[in-house]
Amino acid sequence: MAEIVIRNLRKEFGEFTAVQSSSFKVEDGEFFMLLGPSGCGKTTTLRMIAGLELPTSGEIYIGGEEVGQRPASERDIAFVFQMFALYPHMNVRRNISYPLVSQGMPRAQVREKVAEVAKILGIEEILDRPVGGLSGGDRQRVALGRAIVREPKCFLMDEPLGALDAEFREHMSEELRKLHDRMGATTVYVTHDQLEAMQMGDKIVVMNHGVIEQFGTPQDIYDKPASLFVADFIGSPSMNFLRFHGSLEAGATEAVLSHQPLGIPALREPFDGDMVYGVRPEHVRLSDSAGYRGEIVAAEYLGTTQIVTLATPNGEVKARIASDQPARVGETVGLAFNGATATLFDNQTGRAIRSDLNEGVLSHG
Amino acid sequence: MSAYSVTAPSRRQQWIAGVLVALYAVITLLPLLWIFTTGFKSPSDAIAYPPKLAFEPTLEGYVNLFTTQTRQTEAYLAENPPESWYEEMVHAKGMVIAGPSRFGERFLNSVIIGFGSTFLSVFLGTLAAYAFSRYRVPLKDDLLFFILSTRMMPPIAVAIPIFLMFRSLGLSDTHAGMILLYTAVNLSLSVWLLKGFMDEIPREYEEAALIDGYTRFQAFRKVVLPQAATGIAATAIFCLIFAWNEYAFAVLLTSGTAQTAPPFIPTIIGVGGQDWPAVAAGATLFLLPVMVFTILLRKHLLRGITFGAVRK
Ligand SMILES: Nc1ncnc2c1ncn2[C@@H]1O[C@H](COP(=O)(O)OP(=O)(O)OP(=O)(O)O)[C@@H](O)[C@H]1O
Ligand SMILES: [Mg+2]
Numbered sequence: 001m002a003e004i005v006i007r008n009l010r011k012e013f014g015e016f017t018a019v020q021s022s023s024f025k026v027e028d029g030e031f032f033m034l035l036g037p038s039g040c041g042k043t044t045t046l047r048m049i050a051g052l053e054l055p056t057s058g059e060i061y062i063g064g065e066e067v068g069q070r071p072a073s074e075r076d077i078a079f080v081f082q083m084f085a086l087y088p089h090m091n092v093r094r095n096i097s098y099p100l101v102s103q104g105m106p107r108a109q110v111r112e113k114v115a116e117v118a119k120i121l122g123i124e125e126i127l128d129r130p131v132g133g134l135s136g137g138d139r140q141r142v143a144l145g146r147a148i149v150r151e152p153k154c155f156l157m158d159e160p161l162g163a164l165d166a167e168f169r170e171h172m173s174e175e176l177r178k179l180h181d182r183m184g185a186t187t188v189y190v191t192h193d194q195l196e197a198m199q200m201g202d203k204i205v206v207m208n209h210g211v212i213e214q215f216g217t218p219q220d221i222y223d224k225p226a227s228l229f230v231a232d233f234i235g236s237p238s239m240n241f242l243r244f245h246g247s248l249e250a251g252a253t254e255a256v257l258s259h260q261p262l263g264i265p266a267l268r269e270p271f272d273g274d275m276v277y278g279v280r281p282e283h284v285r286l287s288d289s290a291g292y293r294g295e296i297v298a299a300e301y302l303g304t305t306q307i308v309t310l311a312t313p314n315g316e317v318k319a320r321i322a323s324d325q326p327a328r329v330g331e332t333v334g335l336a337f338n339g340a341t342a343t344l345f346d347n348q349t350g351r352a353i354r355s356d357l358n359e360g361v362l363s364h365g
Numbered sequence: 366m367s368a369y370s371v372t373a374p375s376r377r378q379q380w381i382a383g384v385l386v387a388l389y390a391v392i393t394l395l396p397l398l399w400i401f402t403t404g405f406k407s408p409s410d411a412i413a414y415p416p417k418l419a420f421e422p423t424l425e426g427y428v429n430l431f432t433t434q435t436r437q438t439e440a441y442l443a444e445n446p447p448e449s450w451y452e453e454m455v456h457a458k459g460m461v462i463a464g465p466s467r468f469g470e471r472f473l474n475s476v477i478i479g480f481g482s483t484f485l486s487v488f489l490g491t492l493a494a495y496a497f498s499r500y501r502v503p504l505k506d507d508l509l510f511f512i513l514s515t516r517m518m519p520p521i522a523v524a525i526p527i528f529l530m531f532r533s534l535g536l537s538d539t540h541a542g543m544i545l546l547y548t549a550v551n552l553s554l555s556v557w558l559l560k561g562f563m564d565e566i567p568r569e570y571e572e573a574a575l576i577d578g579y580t581r582f583q584a585f586r587k588v589v590l591p592q593a594a595t596g597i598a599a600t601a602i603f604c605l606i607f608a609w610n611e612y613a614f615a616v617l618l619t620s621g622t623a624q625t626a627p628p629f630i631p632t633i634i635g636v637g638g639q640d641w642p643a644v645a646a647g648a649t650l651f652l653l654p655v656m657v658f659t660i661l662l663r664k665h666l667l668r669g670i671t672f673g674a675v676r677k
Contacts, residue, residue: 051575051576071575073576073578073580077576079576081572083569085573087573087588088592089592098574099576099577102577102578146573146577
């Protein structure tokens, strides 16, 4: 097992830059998520780590060794493809043993290893079946088997659950996480599903247009987004954005929106201009005493909670509140925000303005 | 059952389809059957009118095909009694066997040139198609178009330049020359067909193999080739059929050593009057190799491209 360090990694396809000077570090044994919308360069980044694509510039260290320009076969990593890519002309056993055969491992030992892996994954009964007729889940397990059998330095997975249907995904993601906890292998996992990333990951890198927007634990990324993009991409419903204009000193603990002071974590830098007040729906309460007011335009019932949508002078706000709390459409109510959780963003660049809340996180960059 | 049908065909549909297929089979197989039976007729039965459906089968056509014969005097015939059934057959006509005919040689030439050029076309085609499919080749589209453009006119249109070229290169009437020529003609078909098949094979298979520790060539041999077997078999059949049946270049460029069967078979007609049974016998034998080859590779032709291991 090994840690992976990516430094200033860049990939161009002709004129087009798919990945722009990315840097991040995957600790030994971590389950690391590469998250971002379609086309943002996740797969390209992963393929560069694997050696299936050579970087235009930058360095990749696996276990302390610089491998950036080495071919895939010399990197000792395992890759799980989105489409699994099981060799169709071989049965399950041969698929799993194929990586061992390439190392010239003796037959008896290969058999033993394959049996061991099959037991871990619970696929002992299908070992002699052709891969053609397998169900999605079994195919997934065989693909994992082929990856773990060799005990590589790390696992790279490109949306490994993408081909499964929603119900089964959940089950497999749990299985995958358990497998990881048991083996403690460094894993880089690509997904565009923020929920999957939050549930499974120890750390998350959020990418957009080939740029790393933020890098940190799921909690940090959720609570202390470094940019408007991250705040919007993570969470469902996503963070509320109230746009306003103003001028704030370093140390300010209030922002004034529509003549109402709203609490914020003490700022660490001054700012003057167009800003965005960001607050998660669960940190918005309906309160008659609050001065900041909005009109209820919709209420969506979700069992124990409901999502109430309100129109305010600074834009639409969603509040997640208990479902037994009355919320009638058309009513105008007061809105109380939990200021300690709020983040201010520069409306122009989208970056978060430094405050007591996010100071520690932003310095990672 | 079928991967393509939404509903199973009804009984009626099956019946109609069956009749149509049978009809088509009769139309295409009848001439072959005619050639096959003519090969076993006597010369007079072969030209009888109205055509004889029932006749006494004889191997005379095949004997004539494989031997050259000369007329002899009664005295000579009496002195040299026939030693085998075929000599006896020839004696009955007042002739003796002078030696083997050239059919065997010509047939062997066809086999060497046909299979040789097929092997070369498919071998080179597979490598080229793989490169075109997987690598960033400079001017790829132009190269592919250039390769295709060699198909845009009938090959025989360049017969004269090729004839002159072969003469000055000393390739006229040689096996190597004919193999080269047929390979050149077939290569464009082979590259394009195989590129299509290669494009269909997901790259992930090779990439998985590369990551599993195999070299690019090993991945090609162990993972790509088995996947491309269907395409390779189909391409080989097309190439063989062209090379095997080719007539015009063979007439023009070969006359002796490297002459193939197609230009030879018509010459049989002139040997001893119009010997249709011998011609039919030659045609029957000539059909066999392609037939056997196709039947051997049928499994690959019919087997659909395996899907399922990769989800699309
Ligand atoms: N071989 C290539 N040649 C040219 N452009 C490419 C190539 N591979 C990827 N790209 C481009 O690079 C960008 C990033 O692609 P990438 O596959 O890394 O995205 P992704 O984040 O994995 O997206 P998805 O979620 O759709 O898989 C895309 O715009 C894609 O079109
Ligand atoms: Mg991708």
